[in-house]
Amino acid sequence: MTRYPTHKLGAYTAVVALGLLGALASGLPELVALVAPFAVLLLCGLLQPAAPVASVGLTLADERAVEGEGVALDVEVRAGAPLEQVEVLVAVPRGLVLDGAPNPTALRLAKGETVRLGYAIRGTRWGLYGVGEAWLRVRDRFVLFQFETRVDQRAPLRVYPGARTLRGLVRPRDTRVTAGNQVARTKGDGIEFADLRPFVPGDRLRRVNWRASARQDALWVNDAHPERSTDIVLFLDTFAEARSPAGSTLDAAVRAATALAARYLDGRDRVGLVRLGGTLRWLEAGTGPAHLHRVVEALLEADASPSYIDKGIGLIPPRVLPPRALVIALTPLLDERGRAVMLDLHARGFDLAVVEISPVGLAEQGEGELGELALRLWRLEREAVRARYERLGIAVAEWRDGVELEAVLEEVAAFRRYARQVRG
Amino acid sequence: MVAVVIGRSQGLLTPAAVTLALLAGVLLTWSLATAWAPGVGWVLWALVLGYLLCLLAQPRQVDAGAPVAGAALFLMAELAYWSIELRPPARQARELPGQRLTTILGVVLAAEALGALALLTASPGADAGIVLDAAGVAAGVAAIALLLGLLGRHRGEPGD
Secondary structure, three states: OEEEEOHHHHHHHHHHHHHHHHHHHHOOOHHHHHHHHHHHHHHHHHHOOOOOOEEEEEEEOOOEEEOOOEEEEEEEEEEOOOEEEEEEEEOOOOOEEEEEOOOOEEEEEOOOOEEEEEEEEEEOOOEEEEEEEEEEEEEOOOOOEEEEEEEEEEEEEEEEOOOOOOOOOOOOOOOOOOEEEEEOOOOEOOOEEEEEEEOOOOOOHHHEOHHHHHHHOOOEEEEEEOEEOOEEEEEEEEOOOOEEOOEEHHHHHHHHHHHHHHHHHHOOOEEEEEEEEOOOEEEEEEOOHHHHHHHHHHHHOOOOOOOOOOOOHHHOOHHHOOOOOEEEEEEOOOOHHHHHHHHHHHHOOOEEEEEEEOOHHHOOOOOHHHHHHHHHHHHHHHHHHHHHHHHHOOEEEEEOOOOOHHHHHHHHHHHHHHOOOOOO | OHHHHHHHOOHHHHHHHHHHHHHHHHHHHHHHHHOOHHHHHHHHHHHHHHHHHHHHHOOOOOOOOHHHHHHHHHHHHHHHHHHHHOOOOOEOOOHHHHHHHHHHHHHHHHHHHHHHHHHHHHOOOOOOOHHHHHHHHHHHHHHHHHHHHHHHHHHOOOOO
16 A cells, blocks of 8 residues: 555644744743644554555456446455545446445444445446456544555456347348348249249249239249348448547447347348458458357447558458448548548449438537638538439438437438449 | 634734734635645644744733644644545545544543643743753653654655
8 A cells, every 4th residue: 555644744743843843942832732732643643553454355246238237346345454534436437337335435444344335337338348446545543644555456347339129221232142031132932022924834833823824814923032131241430430428429330330230130141340440350241149249349349549541441351341242331421531431332333321420419619600611611521422422322321319220221221222323 | 713813912913913814714715615735734834823923922921721722723624624535525434523523532632631731831830940941842852853753754664
């Protein structure tokens, strides 16, 4: 433990010295009587044993939680000697909130006494955290010295993004040959009715449409759209983010990516992940509940660290971006490099849908007329980027504060139903 | 304490004592309002100096109220430091305030006895011989040396 003298020690010593020296110099005994209480307290305080003996143990009940969910954190304070005043402060990383016992807490402990403080630690933002750091401050009985120590028993806590269940999704242009829940645009064996055509040898009898055959005086069969799975690549633009105390565009992007991954994997599709920004990370497309866990784990490490390196999709291995995959880009469209990547993906023929996580609500207007003008120009520039994407046939929808992700996806889907693809 | 200083000050030293006392009052208010702990130390210095000026200004007779003034000064300082310590929000164990008050009162009582003894020894009726004077000086020097020695011992311990 590190010892620090309190302000009181210095002040009282100075007062006692002033009083006693003044009494000696002036021959006034009243000064001795005046500073006597200070002298008595100093004497008692300095004669008591020095270093207190105390230990702190922190136990985190679980290492995984979803945003908003509490995890029990027990703090055990044990005194090896009588401790007159012990203050325990649990360090809480930004993004977590501590509920339960007050923090800090002041206690008085007898020799050998153990006190347990029960807290619940709750994540307000997804991420990887280290929980278990505390500060212990012991004051002596006369508050002349304080002893401080830092207890570091950090254990990892993974706070997963709280994902909402989505009903509607963006349908891919192409599908894979394996079975799934996506209705393919091609015709074949399936449930979804596609068309009627004349019977050809080899067609199954149960596919004959008897009503149409009776009208046409020949055998006609029903064609159907087969149910197939598809490859989805979630593309996170982490070149830049807009942040306010209430949240950031990256927070929203990660929550949206989690919801999309969960929903697509639920439909037996393969989901991959690319994070392109200050650092480039990818996860090859996979399927199943275990893969959802991998996707979410990869998302937890997402951050928009500043970088001047101009990265393009040329760095991404081809197997990470399957040729017929639907690429859903989650981007704030703040960085020129991120915007260029969208155009590059489109130019390479990928089926691209862009969800623009709007930073407009997080932007603060500058002061005066110039500030207002700058904000308007910035908004116009963003609209121009969107218009350029739309002209090229890239489905883009703006996700503003307070709007459900499902509504944004529906907007993307509606655009894709009517848009015409343009190369370039 | 400010009132005591102002009430007792006479003659030429009055303006200085009054100024010191008023300054101390303002500084104490400021220190408590802004939780500035070093300010309390300066307040103590100002009040002790003001009291010294009062003693120098008045006719030469022992002030019997000195232990009470000392106790008041000590209580003021302790309560001021306590108030500042409590500023950060923290749950206090129930027994802490009572235990601290007991400590403060115990110190005050012990100091009152000590102060009264010092005044009795130095009162005009007492036999103020050279031996007693020498013993008083030696006690004063020894007290300061003891405090400085204890401080030095604490500084040299491995906890620093």
